[in-house]
Amino acid sequence: MYTIQGHHHISMLTKSGQLNNHFYKNVLGLRRVKKTVNQDNPSMYHLFYGDLTGSAGTEMSFFEMPRAGSTVRGTNAITGIGLLVPSFESLAYWKNRFQLLDVSHGEITTYAGRDALHFEDQEGLRMILLNNNGENIPDNWAAWEDSDVEQTHRILGLGSVEMTVKNLDRLTETLKDIFGYKEVSRSEQQAILQSMSGHSYGEIVIQQEDGPSEKPGKGSVHHLAIRVKDIDELRYWDVILKKRGFHTSGIIDRFYFQSLYFRESNGILFEIATDGPGFTADSTVDELGKALDLPPFLEKKRAEIEANLIPLD
Secondary structure: OOOOOOEEEEEEEEOOHHHHHHHHHHHOOOEEEEEEEEOOEEEEEEEEEEOOOOOOOOEEEEEEOOOOOEOEOOEOEEEEEEEEEOOHHHHHHHHHHHHHOOOOEEEEEEEOOEEEEEEEOOOOOEEEEEEOOOOOOOOOOOOOOOOOOOHHHOOOEEEEEEEEEOOHHHHHHHHHHHOOOEEEEEOOOEEEEEOOOOOHHHEEEEEEOOOOEOEOOEOOEEEEEEEEOOHHHHHHHHHHHHHOOOOEOOOEEOOOEEEEEEEOOOOOEEEEEEEEEOHHHOOOOOOOOOOEOOOHHHHOOHHHHHHOOOOOO
């Protein structure tokens, strides 16, 4: 039986690559590790941010959709993204930084049993800084030393991801019965599950809420990708999901990793993605995120693709 090793990446929608690039590089201090395009629609940027190499578990990715409207919030959606920081003092540092940079934020509070600071980017994407409190992080995570954020307070990687759904039991059962997530907390309206026991880098917080489903737009979450080691594990999960009655995309080669997609019964889109080969497949570590990188099958269309994109610094 294979196990899910935590989150791989999480993907969102943005209306402006320029504003998005500024916020995640200059405000959050993440490294832009890949500037590429949506492989299914090369007319739009696909931007990735993370640690030194965009290690699995640190990646935040954004599809630029200039015509995107505003998100109409609702249920059956991914509604919060946790980002781990080293300490309680880090939360105080970030609260002050957000005040100075005019970032929408709340007070330091608690979330899923951790000290927390809620905030939003300029498009209303809801995020939560979480105190990692000195706990172990995955061995593959590596800090980017050129960040403008003070070294002792930099974002480490992805933490708890919140999903709000109409049917809590169905999502909970899918994660537990198929993927082996462990339920660590349960109430009538909330369940907390972990793929790696005791670690929030594979934690999903499920809230139950009736009402209209979310209408996605700028600042909404497209999908959560969960992490597997290699294509053999990916093939295993494809078979298991189909046996359980789920429709999958089948395995897709994304060049930087292989993946497959499926929707659980509330409509939440999941991706299952492999660790490798990673973003250094076509770039050195030093040059990550600087040039427009294209997978080989799109390289012949480079001139056409670049002509349709607004340059990013």
